[in-house]
Amino acid sequence: MSRPASRNGMAIALLPLIAILLGLGIWQVERRAWKLALIDRVERGLATAPVPAPGPAEWAGIDSEASYRRVRITGTYLPCRTKLAQAVTELGPGKWVMTPLVTARGFTVFVNRGFLPEGQTLPDCITTSVKPVSISGLLRLSEPKGGFLRSNDPAANRWYSRDVAAMGQGLAQLAPYFIDADRSGDGWPRGGMTVVRFSNNHLVYALTWFGLALLTAWFAWRAWRGRGAA
Incomplete structure (x- = not known):
């Protein structure tokens, strides 16, 4: 007795779905390898000594690979150009204090000086003493x-993210990045509160896609053998 055409058609129709599910599983395996390499790079970078912050000649090459690199810079703050960006930290809600710093090398970079909790205020920028800082x-x-x-x-x-280009409108030679300053004391704003954490659930996702591919292949085999539902 010949196999019903409808069952053959069902089995054939499931083949592209199996290929898609396998492709998604392979993609998650590749993403996992990329994420593990990223975590390793960041962890090694956090343990190294700071290097000079990138200058204008290097800005074109700055991408996600540069994130969380430890850097150092010397310059003078522009306190009256400070912007406050919304923040939620382990200390509660508040603001990130983003102040541009004119570097000794001639360009300007925003420095996230740290977290300022709700209820705390900054000194008047007009009367703030300005001197070179490292x-x-x-x-x-x-x-x-x-x-x-x-x-x-x-x-x-009103700032809900640290968009340095928008915050620094009118500033000359503004770097396309900012620097999360290290903690330098117990006062406010408080630096050193960067949370470096990466989710890595790609193995679970890969196993899910591969499992669905296997299940779909089983249904296709059942249909082809003529034992599945019509």
């Missing part, structure tokens, strides 16, 4: 546009 910390890429479901509003000076 900063070390982590290089971070700019965060354009805004936070989750909230867009930055430069006109109202």
Whole structure:
């Protein structure tokens, strides 16, 4: 007795789905390898001594590979150009204090001086004493546009992400990154609060896709053998 054409068609129709599921599983395996390499690179970078922050000649080559690199810079703050970006930390809600620093090398870079909890205020920028400082910390890429479901509003000076290009409108030779400053004391703003954590669930996702591919292959085999549901 010949196999019903409908069952043959079902088995054949499932083949592309099996290929897609296998492809998704392989993609997650590759993503896992990339994530493990990223974690290893960042952990090794955090353990190294700070290097000079990238200057204008190096900006074109800055990408995600540069994130969390330990850097150092010397310059003078522009306190009256400080921006406060919304933050939620282990200490509760507050703001990141983002202040541009004119470096001794001639360019400007935003420094995240640290966390300022709600209820705390900064000194009046007009009366703040300005003198050269040396900063070390982590290089971070700019965060354009805004936070989750909230867009930055430069006109109202409301910031939900650390978008250095928007924050630094009008500043000359502005770096496309910012620096999360190391902690330098117990006062406010408090540096050194960068959370370096990467989720790595790619193995679970890969096993899920491979499992679905195996299950689909079993259904296809049953249909081809004529024992599956019509």
